[in-house]
Amino acid sequence: MILTTRGLTKAYAGVKANTDVDFDLPAGQTRAIIGPNGAGKSTFVGMICGRIPATRGTVSFDGQDVTALPAHKRIERGMAYTFQITSVFPGLPVRENIALAARRGLGRNKAAVRAKTDEVLTRLSISDRADQMAGDLSYGHQRILEIGMGLAQEPRLFILDEPTQGLAESEVEDFNALIKSLDAETTILLIEHNMNVVMEVAEYITVLDQGMVLANGTPQEIRANAAVQEAYLGSGHA
Numbered sequence: 001m002i003l004t005t006r007g008l009t010k011a012y013a014g015v016k017a018n019t020d021v022d023f024d025l026p027a028g029q030t031r032a033i034i035g036p037n038g039a040g041k042s043t044f045v046g047m048i049c050g051r052i053p054a055t056r057g058t059v060s061f062d063g064q065d066v067t068a069l070p071a072h073k074r075i076e077r078g079m080a081y082t083f084q085i086t087s088v089f090p091g092l093p094v095r096e097n098i099a100l101a102a103r104r105g106l107g108r109n110k111a112a113v114r115a116k117t118d119e120v121l122t123r124l125s126i127s128d129r130a131d132q133m134a135g136d137l138s139y140g141h142q143r144i145l146e147i148g149m150g151l152a153q154e155p156r157l158f159i160l161d162e163p164t165q166g167l168a169e170s171e172v173e174d175f176n177a178l179i180k181s182l183d184a185e186t187t188i189l190l191i192e193h194n195m196n197v198v199m200e201v202a203e204y205i206t207v208l209d210q211g212m213v214l215a216n217g218t219p220q221e222i223r224a225n226a227a228v229q230e231a232y233l234g235s236g237h238a
């Protein structure tokens with residue numbers, strides 16, 4: 001397992017956002033986390049990557065307990081994540097944004113950074129915009145660029161929190177293709193509300209409900225799971 005949590009719990013004053021979450025993610029898998037609004041998905045990945053301190057429980061990455069490590073130390077060990085808020089540098093060209101991210105992983109080795117930047121650029125559906133200012137890209141393209149910046153760090157665990165939110169349909173298709181092309185290279189943990197995306201890219205799904213794991217299974221199993229359907233219908237979701 002590249003990632004394991006045991007008893008992971010987050011209590012805010014009056015609200016239990018996660019309760020005793022046991023979670024196992026095998027290396028190489030593309031896993032989706034789904035669940036109704038407020039189910040605790042963002043809190044859960046926040047604890048995994050170290051942005052949110054756990055109330056109790058453990059997070060292990062690559063067999064080592066990282067519960068006490070700050071986020072930047074977890075990044076050094078090979079986690080990367082993108083969140084709902086875009087973090088591109090608008091005043092820099094697309095290429096330079098990716099090079100900056102690549103430098104985080106590769107340091108000052110200029111040739112390696114250039115090679116990595118070119119490699120990531122050719123994978124993105126926006127490679128023809130390499131010399132444009134990032135701030136001039138559409139919102140959807142900025143999200144794709146952000147994913148490229150994550151990739152440039154060569155993560156062994158890539159966490160994406162609602163990556164398709166706000167994307168146009170054609171951009172969602174580009175996103176699906178990009179994630180599928182990463183299948184063999186890295187482990188992906190994806191919080192996603194768009195069920196079409198989940199069913200298309202996830203190999204395995206974990207459903208959170210009221211801060212707890214409600215179900216784990218393949219897309220087919222989750223689709224057929226009565227408790228999952230109930231959780232979604234009960235919260236007014238389709």
Ligand SMILES: Nc1ncnc2c1ncn2[C@@H]1O[C@H](COP(=O)(O)OP(=O)(O)OP(=O)(O)O)[C@@H](O)[C@H]1O
Binds near residue numbers: 016036038044
């Ligand atoms: N900083 C906070 N202080 C207090 N309560 C919080 C805080 N952050 C989250 N919560 C609560 O914890 C619960 C889980 O929230 P979380 O954002 O993790 O859910 P989510 O599944 O990601 O929701 P969504 O799908 O709407 O993004 C919710 O009841 C939320 O109101």
